[in-house]
Amino acid sequence: MAPRKKAQFDAVATLNEIESKFEMVQVLDEEGNVVNNDLLPDLSDEELVELMERMVWTRVLDQRSISLNRQGRLGFYAPTAGQEASQLASHYALEKEDYVLPGYRDVPQLIWHGLPLTKAFLFSRGHFIGNQFPEGVNALSPQIIIGAQFIQTAGVALGIKKRGKKNVAITYTGDGGSSQGDFYEGINFASAYKAPAIFVIQNNNYAISTPRDKQTAAKTLAQKSVAVGIPGVLVDGMDALAVYAVTKEARDRAVNGDGPTLIETLTYRYGPHTMAGDDPTRYRTSDEDSDWEKKDPLVRFRKYLEAKKLWSEDKENEVMEKAKEEIKAAIKEADSTPKQKVTDLMENMYEEMPHNLAEQYEIYKEKESK
Template sequence: MSNVMELKEGTEMFQILNEDGEIVDGQKVPDLSDDELKDLYRWMLRIRTFDGRAIKLNRQGRLGFYAPMAGQEACQIASMAALKKSDMLYPSYRDVGTAMYHGLPMENVFLNSRGQIHGMKTPEDVNAYPPQIIIAAQVLHCAGSGWAFRLKEEDHVAICFFGDGATSEGDFHEGMNFASVYEANSIFFCQNNQYAISVPIHKQMKSETIAQKAIGYGMAGIRVDGNDALAVYQATKEAADRARKGEGPTLIEGVTYRVGPHTMAGDDPGRYRTKDEEESWTSKRDPLKRLRKFLDSKGLWSDEEEEKVQKEVLDEMNETIKKVEKAPKGTVAELMDGLYTEPTPLIKKQKDEYLTWKEGK
């Protein structure tokens, strides 16, 4: 198998499985056991099932803000599968799948969506920050975290996820330049899902690809088929290995497609893309169908296992939503709790003033 970094940086598409789930000539399967391959698909199926049910919960008014992620499961799950639990994750609002794979409880996801502040309190043993709502802000955080790992000579990597629209933000350019100059242990994963809300990629930039932007920053860049889980895994694994060896950051462009709306807050994809376009992605390039075909060819999966995973996810979601609906809502007095190890004098003063005001009402 060719080293992904040996490809012409930023323009060629790295692929291991074609759309029929067959190995591309000259490539081979990454060093994954049968159980690891099954777990990869199992998690992608979990996230697809979660997404469908979450959309319904949103429509029922039981969840608040939600950004569908169907179609992007390979980008989110296969990339995280290539990392260690000790690595630091900086997701965006559409990357719930990355956080859940990394250990974030479903309860936190639901609480956060419902606007309850306890959902933002990530468990201490989960190396992930809350989903970033500010476009591209997590790129800066990832650059700084990766630099810290390098300064402390720690064998950790920081990874952030963002969409193609984020590459038009200043934070993207600042973070990329900083990470490259200081050779940070960072991976910048752009899920190019073709649209920044309703703006198509060709109206955002003149460069041929997003990955080739890495050349200008002097860092490695790779364009990968974002619906090919094995290619995503391999590209991320090599990027992480490079970072751990002190060889600097990598920009990965995962070419994929956002099947649903931008968010559940009223976006109508039919206003800016055609049904034929959607069909070309969902029927021929679906990431789950592709990996399922590959597993079927090896006799590693069955319809019974498929149904079992789907039922497990739906059962967990039903129990979790009932639990969070009964959870106490946060108070204004709690807003700053956990921001610092010990509250600063100013925070203490503000909290005391608020409580005094509230008692006097």
Template sequence: MSKEYEVTASEVKALTIISPEGKVVNEAEMPDLTDEQLKEIMRRMVFTRTWDERAINLGRQGRLGFYAPVSGQEASMVGSEFALDKEDFVCPGYRDMPQLVWHGLPLYQAFLYSRGHQYGGQIPEGVNVLMPQIIIGAQVLHATGIAMGFKKRGKKNVAITYTGDGGSSEGDFYEALNFAGVFKLPAIFVVQNNGYAITTPFSKQTAAHSVAHKAVAAGIRGVQVDGMDVVAVYKAVKEAADRGRNGEGPTLIEILTYRFKPHSLSDDTTKYRSKEEEGEWGHKDPIIRFGAYLESKGLWTEEDTARVKDEAKAAVAEHIKKAEATEKMTIPGLIDSMFETPTPQLAEQKAEFA
């Protein structure tokens, strides 16, 4: 067979609107955001960075259980959630707690989840989120199912899901994209490509030219975004949400980002990342980058950053105290929380502990 029949990898260009120096380099793609919205995005990013730093300390003190650091990925997380409506549904992986909190989950419940408490999974009425999925990629299927529900009910809502570059190699990922493509579902598949699937570099866990290219096989729209540019992330997700609401089908968004901290509190990044690499990405810090842009517009100052940091520290202190004061779990209580009416097997188990 001649090479003219072969499908070849084509270049993909990541959407960037604001440069690492805080300059607008793509005016044509600049989204329509008010000054107040821009400041709120910055507030959320600074708050999230401070919360993350405090949570790492809490984890090392033994006051939290499993915790996955997020510093460096604030633009990806905050920018994407900010583009949603509250009626949209968020299906996260285990690193995506910021999206849940900004979508309405109380912070103390995020801490309860980390502590393994059942009440951490009791989603308040009207908060359209699932709890973080530990099984890599399983949440992508959940989002597809929710998106199908929206379509069947005639709802103008979207379901968004997040995974990492490693998650894009899971079978669930391909099944979800294929199903969503066939039925043109209002789903947004976000892959936060931070360069590593735990310790495995992107080049070692897929031969694909990019994650965005994987949309081609599913017959859906695929885009790549500079994940250190919060405005670009917002633009891409807002556009994908509008397409979903209008019946134009799903979108796969590859967000190129970088986590400055370890994969988890048991990880050691010095074993697989170089100081040069970390320094290169540090120059692209999303908070410094967006802060420079806002300062040039007279919308943000160092005093504003200090104020938000104090606000975040106070909030973390208040909510961890509330989490620690929550009544301890019991086996009968856990059984009662599983179903509205316990199954015969659960009733029997509960009786054994009575």
């Protein structure tokens, strides 16, 4: 029997080599010290302060939204504390004319893209007015279907390319979203057409209660970009400057016609998955929470700015008080908005009322008039 020839390739070695290339990009360490001067973004002092203001304002919004939810004054709410750098620093790298296609945890990006806070509150309550975006706010409503926004983003980005616009479409999902079929279909379609898209996976370690290592054997989520032939980046999602730097580079590539990028931000959500009954103490340990609290994006960025004499406790308190006042005014306006009626739902759903609903419409209209 002839000796078996040794394979001329080593598939395992190839996989290991690819995975080893995805090292985490970081600019600031946990103490706010610059560890990579080459990647330090070219932001003015004013821009650095503005980014910090947005992050502090959004942390206050999260705290107040949780309280309002518990009071029964908000509906669906997904906490954002811990993900401010991932969300807001990536958004800060965008232009006003770019398109944002958020997941349900990404309301902060919508607000900073121009959505009035009152409408964000109404969206949480399921009110149709919360989905009526002002002219000039290039965004879609938060997607509830996990991963569906990735397919939508590929389409929006292709539309931008066909119109010859120098803009991008950006979308966000969690680590759980990267396990969906829509995720792959979206990045593959955008890759095939070199559409100007930025796909962000906010890896906060848990798809509700399922740990990331139970979802996939891949060492990183960023490496999934290799399968569709686009660049992928793993970045410290608690480091605002690193997130900004990789998103800005991805945007520059996209508008120059070089196609999409997949970004994995390694981050953490300090609260539950949503306020709809999730209890993170059942699947996360206190030691894990403590370790991630030391990486708090606000603390890290604050230390960096304080060292540059750009931030102070007084400045932070000023931003917090402003946020509280704006939130108070917005929820008051939301409370004064006429409640949504059943007939509103029917009218918004159908241009021509089906026969079976036409009869029901008249019944509800009569009830609502009393």
